[in-house]
Amino acid sequence: MTSEVVSSASSEVDRAYSDHSLAELYDLLNPWGPSDEFYLGLTMSAASVLDVGCGTGALLRRARESGHHGRLCGLDPAAAMLDVGRARADIEWVQGDLASCSLPGRFDLVVMTGHAFQVLLTDDDIEAALAAMRSCLVPEGRVVFEIRNPLTRPWESWTPAHAVEAVTASGSTVRVEHQVAEPVEGDVVRFSETFTSSDWGTPKVSRTSLRFCGVERLAALLAAAGLDVVHQFGDWNSRPLTDDSPEIITIAAPAPITS
Numbered sequence: 357m358t359s360e361v362v363s364s365a366s367s368e369v370d371r372a373y374s375d376h377s378l379a380e381l382y383d384l385l386n387p388w389g390p391s392d393e394f395y396l397g398l399t400m401s402a403a404s405v406l407d408v409g410c411g412t413g414a415l416l417r418r419a420r421e422s423g424h425h426g427r428l429c430g431l432d433p434a435a436a437m438l439d440v441g442r443a444r445a446d447i448e449w450v451q452g453d454l455a456s457c458s459l460p461g462r463f464d465l466v467v468m469t470g471h472a473f474q475v476l477l478t479d480d481d482i483e484a485a486l487a488a489m490r491s492c493l494v495p496e497g498r499v500v501f502e503i504r505n506p507l508t509r510p511w512e513s514w515t516p517a518h519a520v521e522a523v524t525a526s527g528s529t530v531r532v533e534h535q536v537a538e539p540v541e542g543d544v545v546r547f548s549e550t551f552t553s554s555d556w557g558t559p560k561v562s563r564t565s566l567r568f569c570g571v572e573r574l575a576a577l578l579a580a581a582g583l584d585v586v587h588q589f590g591d592w593n594s595r596p597l598t599d600d601s602p603e604i605i606t607i608a609a610p611a612p613i614t615s
């Protein structure tokens with residue numbers, strides 16, 4: 357199952373997602389972990405699932421492999437990332453973003469995983485995305501996503517000293533270094549990712565901006581989009597959210613319509 361829906365956003369995604377050779381390395385550099393297990397449990401319990409910013413679609417592919425028989429739909433503006441997911445033809449892959457395409461039908465669960473929610477940089481972007489996710493839901497549906505907790509300032513360890521390395525199936529070593537580009541003011545962090553590989557002559561650099569929206573601002577944006585917080589967790593073991601928690605994991609539901 358594929359779709360021809362293509363958004364203008366496809367030309368604006370970071371190089372890490374638009375470059376085919378980098379997209380093909382994504383799953384190696386971002387191996388399956390506790391966050392994926394958390395979302396897999398929710399996905400397996402929902403009859404129909406929309407994964408916004410699905411990337412290579414690892415979650416949906418694992419759900420299908422694990423026996424999910426319902427509707428699985430992955431939406432992402434990056435064609436190169438979706439091309440990895442398309443190895444499985446029994447999932448709907450849609451190129452675009454929430455603003456650019458209207459998907460048929462409604463979903464029991466809409467997720468945004470792998471901190472993809474943090475690509476939404478302005479209040480308007482976030483409110484529009486939340487409202488679009490709400491409009492994709494059945495009345496009893498849920499929206500689930502996470503933001504790294506800004507109070508823990510995780511970007512302070514995004515330095516070359518914390519570079520990540522992985523070995524590809526063909527034996528090449530790939531290295532990724534993060535470097536915050538400028539002093540962080542406000543809640544948007546701008547940084548570069550430099551990918552090096554023995555297979556390439558020159559490194560590939562991807563520049564990214566991510567928003568670290570705080571919990572109070574997020575609450576206001578959820579309410580403005582007509583979503584109620586059902587649960588908020590601070591980590592992938594569903595511990596309560598505190599100032600020290602690494603994550604702000606939000607499960608939200610459509611607010612009742614009041615007349």
Ligand SMILES: C[S@@+](CC[C@H](N)C(=O)[O-])C[C@H]1O[C@@H](n2cnc3c(N)ncnc32)[C@H](O)[C@@H]1O
Pocket residue numbers: 365369373386408409410411412413414431432433434437452453454468469470471472475
């Ligand atoms: C860090 S990756 C996460 C991928 C996947 N969700 C995961 O957990 O592995 C972020 C993804 O967000 C996508 N993205 C970028 N801008 C987006 C937007 N406006 N709406 C939806 N997804 C977007 C990128 O193309 C990329 O695939």
